[in-house]
Each structure stands twice: as structure tokens, then as C-alpha cells.
Amino acid sequence: SEPNTAPEQSQTAEPNRISEQHKLTQQLAAAEAIRSSQPVRFSELLSELEAERSSLSNEQKHYLDYLQGYQLSFTGKLELGLEKYKQLIGSDASPLLQYRANLAIVNNLAVTRDWPQGLTHLALALEALPNISDEAMRQNGLVVAAIFYNQLGQYELGLKYASRLENTATAGRTLCFAKQLKLEARFNLHSLETDSPEIQDGIKVCEQQGEAVLSNFIRIHLANVYLKSADSQSALILLTPHLAEVEATHYPRLIAEFYSVMARAHWALQQPELAEHYALKALELGKSLDATQPIVQVYETLYQIALQRNDYQTALDYHIKFAEADKAYLDETKTKFLAYQLAQHQSIEQQSKISLLDKQNNLLRLEQQLASAEAENNRLFIALLILCVTALLVLIYRAGRTHKRLRTLAEYDALTGVYNRGHCTQLATASLDYCRNSSQEISCILLDLDNFKAINDNYGHACGDWVLKKVASVCMASTRKNDIFARLGGEEFFLLLPGCDLDRAMALAERLRAGLAAIDTADSGFSFAISASLGVTGSALSGFELEQLIADADTGMYHAKKSGRDRVSLYSSELREQEQRQHQAAMASQDEFSAA
Numbered sequence: 001s002e003p004n005t006a007p008e009q010s011q012t013a014e015p016n017r018i019s020e021q022h023k024l025t026q027q028l029a030a031a032e033a034i035r036s037s038q039p040v041r042f043s044e045l046l047s048e049l050e051a052e053r054s055s056l057s058n059e060q061k062h063y064l065d066y067l068q069g070y071q072l073s074f075t076g077k078l079e080l081g082l083e084k085y086k087q088l089i090g091s092d093a094s095p096l097l098q099y100r101a102n103l104a105i106v107n108n109l110a111v112t113r114d115w116p117q118g119l120t121h122l123a124l125a126l127e128a129l130p131n132i133s134d135e136a137m138r139q140n141g142l143v144v145a146a147i148f149y150n151q152l153g154q155y156e157l158g159l160k161y162a163s164r165l166e167n168t169a170t171a172g173r174t175l176c177f178a179k180q181l182k183l184e185a186r187f188n189l190h191s192l193e194t195d196s197p198e199i200q201d202g203i204k205v206c207e208q209q210g211e212a213v214l215s216n217f218i219r220i221h222l223a224n225v226y227l228k229s230a231d232s233q234s235a236l237i238l239l240t241p242h243l244a245e246v247e248a249t250h251y252p253r254l255i256a257e258f259y260s261v262m263a264r265a266h267w268a269l270q271q272p273e274l275a276e277h278y279a280l281k282a283l284e285l286g287k288s289l290d291a292t293q294p295i296v297q298v299y300e301t302l303y304q305i306a307l308q309r310n311d312y313q314t315a316l317d318y319h320i321k322f323a324e325a326d327k328a329y330l331d332e333t334k335t336k337f338l339a340y341q342l343a344q345h346q347s348i349e350q351q352s353k354i355s356l357l358d359k360q361n362n363l364l365r366l367e368q369q370l371a372s373a374e375a376e377n378n379r380l381f382i383a384l385l386i387l388c389v390t391a392l393l394v395l396i397y398r399a400g401r402t403h404k405r406l407r408t409l410a411e412y413d414a415l416t417g418v419y420n421r422g423h424c425t426q427l428a429t430a431s432l433d434y435c436r437n438s439s440q441e442i443s444c445i446l447l448d449l450d451n452f453k454a455i456n457d458n459y460g461h462a463c464g465d466w467v468l469k470k471v472a473s474v475c476m477a478s479t480r481k482n483d484i485f486a487r488l489g490g491e492e493f494f495l496l497l498p499g500c501d502l503d504r505a506m507a508l509a510e511r512l513r514a515g516l517a518a519i520d521t522a523d524s525g526f527s528f529a530i531s532a533s534l535g536v537t538g539s540a541l542s543g544f545e546l547e548q549l550i551a552d553a554d555t556g557m558y559h560a561k562k563s564g565r566d567r568v569s570l571y572s573s574e575l576r577e578q579e580q581r582q583h584q585a586a587m588a589s590q591d592e593f594s595a596a
């Protein structure tokens with residue numbers, strides 16, 4: 001509530017909280033360190049930590065649960081212990097703690113002989129193993145795997161994990177464990193000889209570590225190999241000196257097995273009293289053990305002893321017990337084998353499901369690749385199509401332009417841009433036909449520039465061209481939509497006027513003449529006068545034939561030239577006759593001149 005003090009409080013609260021957490025982690029680790037050596041103190045520590053549960057972090061709570069699971073299992077409450085461990089699996093506990101919980105479960109289930117579940121949790125732990133960086137924890141996983149597989153009778157796997165453990169073991173005790181587990185597996189795989197050097201090596205390493213239980217288990221393996229090779233004497237020489245040491249371990253399983261082997265050795269050496277002595281001792285301890293091979297062998301030995309003594313009743317009793325134990329042992333072996341087969345089968349099933357899923361995934365991936373390849377192809381195809389269409393359009397456009405240019409060249413005069421003679425003939429013929437059919441008048445004007453040669457000569461050909469273009473544009477400006485204006489050639493222009501009578505044609509010709517005469521030549525760079533002579537005719541005078549119309553207009557134009565140029569002349573039949581007469585006269589004088 002007081003803003004000034006709040007930040008100060010949080011600054012000091014944070015380090016306090018961290019040191020408190022650190023203390024709790026240390027307490028948890030301390031508890032774990034004494035879990036098997038000081039069970040009472042361990043239990044007290046756990047109670048203290050449980051009282052502080054609310055102050056624990058999430059992971060610390062999980063760690064406490066794990067230790068409580070251990071305590072429950074250690075005190076024989078296996079089911080409750082299992083429950084605690086199982087809660088950790090799949091929780092948000094760290095992967096290391098989950099791995100450890102799986103290993104603890106495997107140990108518990110080995111005790112209760114729940115092989116199928118044990119295999120499931122072992123598989124989970126082994127799956128996590130490659131990601132466990134803590135070396136001691138890794139080795140612990142290998143120990144559990146090797147013990148479990150050996151117990152299950154899967155000695156190949158026991159050997160595999162024991163060998164891995166041997167190769168990585170950092171502590172002498174772990175190395176002793178590894179060597180004992182390896183030898184146990186090899187004994188059961190029948191790959192041990194009496195002189196296998198690993199046996200003496202294993203015994204030596206375990207003795208150095210003060211691991212009497214493990215060194216003597218190795219001796220039992222060796223003694224069994226001696227018995228198999230009918231060297232019972234060596235078996236006894238090996239075991240007898242360590243009898244007291246073995247009894248001092250108070251480990252029933254070891255002691256019972258030790259006695260069992262000794263009983264068989266003495267029996268093989270024809271020492272029935274000693275054999276019976278150790279067999280009965282083994283049996284006494286072995287009662288608490290489930291059906292194991294040593295117990296089966298003890299009953300067999302006792303049966304054989306009674307039989308030799310002709311004590312048939314006892315022999316029968318032992319034989320019945322032998323048969324029962326043997327059956328129980330075989331049943332147990334079968335159960336283990338089936339559990340392993342089932343786990344294998346499930347794992348194969350799982351694998352095939354995974355590979356099926358992989359195949360389906362691959363198929364989907366391929367389908368996706370195919371779809372994207374198709375899409376890519378479509379894109380390429382569309383791009384190609386666009387390219388082709390564009391190229392085609394360009395070609396069409398160019399062809400159109402060429403066509404237009406060719407048509408322009410074919411139809412228009414290159415210099416002035418007005419119709420040329422050829423196209424004019426086409427258009428004029430159609431127009432004349434139309435007027436004739438529709439009984440309309442049609443007129444025409446033929447225009448020839450005066451003294452154009454002199455313009456060329458005096459001011460150059462370029463200036464002559466300028467004049468031609470200027471004349472064309474002035475004339476074009478005076479034409480109507482249906483009029484046809486063309487350059488027939490040189491300095492001669494033709495204008496066809498559909499629907500136009502002679503009066504209006506004459507008027508237009510006059511306007512053209514005046515327009516040309518008014519051209520200002522300054523733009524050409526020279527100053528000179530432009531004039532033209534124009535001949536006019538029409539359908540009323542010359543009919544509807546183009547050639548006739550042009551010829552008559554030419555007669556009119558010729559007359560205008562002769563009359564002094566720069567004027568307009570209307571064609572008439574008199575003019576033609578006059579022209580013919582003049583022509584004839586000219587021809588006659590030509591003849592006279594030739595004759596002279």
C-alpha cells in the first residue's frame with residue numbers, strides 16, 4: 001500500500017527467495033544421499049520437507065514426490081510407491097526426474113514380477129537415455145536395464161547393457177556391478193569356461209570394492225561351470241573358503257544359492273551327509289524365495305539322497321516338491337518369455353504403425369510436391385501462353401502496320417499525301433457509277449501548275465516539292481467529304497466532285513486558282529509567284545466515263561494555258577474542235593516542213 005517501500009521490499013525479497021529455494025534443493029539432495037543408508041533420518045527429512053511443501057518450487061515438489069515414492073517402495077508399500085512414481089510420468093516434471101521415475105518403477109515391478117509393465121517403463125527410460133547428460137544417472141539406467149533383462153531371462157540384452165555399463169563405468173562399485181551382470185548373462189548364455197579370465201577379474205574388482213555379495217555371486221557362476229564340467233572338487237575348493245563371508249552378508253538369495261551349489265558338489269563327490277546338510281540349509285533360507293533354479297536343484301538333490309537310502313516315502317515327498325518347484329520355475333520362465341515376446345510384438349506393431357505413418361507422410365509429401373510441380377507447370381504454361389499471345393499480337397500489330405504502310409504506299413502519293421493516280425481511278429470509277437445510277441451530276445477539275453519547271457530550275461527541286469505539298473494542302477482544304485482529290489503525276493492534280501454541277505465546279509475552280517495565287521512562298525526560303533491553269537468539265541458535258549472527263553478537263557486546262565495561264569476554262573465541244581483543228585494544222589505544217 002505504500003509505494004515508496006514496495007520496490008525496496010521486492011529487491012530484498014528476491015535474493016531471500018532464491019537462497020530459500022537453494023536451501024530446499026540442498027535438503028532434498030541430502031535426503032536422497034542417505035535414503036538407503038539411514039532410512040530413519042531419511043524419513044524424518046521427508047516429513048520436514050512435506051511440511052514445507054507450499055514453499056517448494058514445482059520441480060522441487062516433483063523431486064519430493066519421487067523421494068516419497070522411494071520411501072514407500074523401500075518400506076514395502078510397493079503399490080503406493082508405484083502410484084507416486086507414475087504421477088511423475090507425463091507430468092511437467094523435468095525429463096531427468098521422469099527418467100528416474102521410470103527406472104524406479106522398473107525396479108519395483110521386477111520385485112512384483114510384473115514383467116509386461118516393467119518392459120513398458122524400461123522402454124520409456126531407455127528412450128530417454130540418449131538425452132540424459134548426467135553420467136551417474138545414465139549409468140544407473142544401464143544397471144537397471146541389465147538387471148531387469150537378466151531377471152527376465154533375456155541374457156543377450158542383459159549382456160549388451162552390462163557391457164555398455166562396463167565401458168562407461170566411472171566408479172569402481174559400478175564397474176563391479178557391470179562385471180557381475182555380464183558374467184551372470186554369459187553364464188546363462190553358456191559362454192563361460194572355468195578358465196575365462198573375466199571371472200577372476202570380476203571377483204577381484206568386486207573384492208576391491210568390498211562387494212562380498214557380488215564377488216560371491218560370481219563364484220557361484222564359476223562353481224556351476226565346474227559342476228557342469230564334472231569338476232565338483234574345484235567347485236568346493238572355490239566356495240568353501242568363502243562360506244563364512246557369504247553367511248555374514250545375511251543376503252538370503254546369495255546364501256541359499258551358495259548352499260545349493262555346495263550340496264550338489266558334495267552329492268557329486270558321493271558325500272550324501274554333507275550334501276544333505278547344505279541342501280536342508282538352502283531349503284530353510286529358500287522357503288522365502290520363489291521358485292528358482294537353486295531351490296529346484298536342492299529338492300532334486302534331496303530326492304536323490306533319500307532314494308539312495310531306500311527311504312522311498314521321503315524320496316517321493318521330495319520328488320513331489322521337486323516336480324512342483326520345477327513346474328513353478330518353468331511356468332515363471334514361460335511367463336517371462338511370453339511377456340518379452342508380447343512386448344516385442346507390440347514394439348514391432350508400433351514400428352509398423354510408425355512406418356505406415358511414415359509412408360503415408362511420404363505419400364502426402366509426394367502429393368504436395370506433385371501438386372506444386374503441377375502448379376509450377378501451369379504457371380509456366382500460362383506464362384508461355386501469355387508470351388505466345390503477346391508475340392502473336394505483336395506480329396498481328398506489325399503485319400497490320402506493314403499492311404497499312406503498303407496500302408498507304410499503294411493508295412497515296414508519297415510526296416503530297418493525297419490519292420495517287422491508281423487509287424483515284426478506282427474511287428472515281430465507283431463514284432461515277434453511283435452518280436450515273438442515281439442520276440446525279442458530277443463535275444471535275446484538272447489543275448496544272450504554271451511554269452513549274454522554272455521553279456525547279458530557279459529554286460531547286462526541294463523547293464519544287466515544297467510547292468507541290470503546299471498546293472495539295474490548299475486544294476484539300478477546299479474539298480468536301482465525298483470529293484476525290486488526287487495527284488495524277490508531276491505538277492498535275494485532279495478533283496472529282498460528285499453531286500456538283502458545272503457552275504459550282506467553276507466557282508470552286510476559281511476559288512482554287514485564287515487560293516494558289518495567294519500562297520506565300522516565304523516559308524520555302526524564296527519569294528516567287530505560284531499560279532495554275534484549271535480545266536473544268538462535268539457529266540452534263542462529257543458523260544460519266546472517267547477517261548473522257550479527264551480528257552475534256554485537259555482540253556479546258558490546255559485552253560487556259562494557251563489563253564495566258566493563271567485562269568479557269570470550262571470545256572466545250574468548240575474548244576475540242578478548235579484543239580483538233582490546231583492539232584491538224586500543226587501536223588500539216590510538220591509534214592510540209594518534212595517534205596521541204
Ligand SMILES: Nc1nc2c(ncn2[C@@H]2O[C@H](COP(=O)(O)OP(=O)(O)OP(=O)(O)O)[C@@H](O)[C@H]2O)c(=O)[nH]1
Nearest residue numbers: 448449450451452453454456461462464465490491
Ligand atoms: N520538284 C518536283 N518537280 C517535278 C515533280 N514531278 C514533275 N516535276 C517537274 O515538273 C516540271 C513540269 O514541266 P513542264 O511539263 O514543262 O510544265 P511547266 O514548266 O509547268 O510549264 P506549263 O505547264 O506549260 O506551264 C518538269 O520539270 C518536271 O521535272 C516532282 O515530284 N517534284
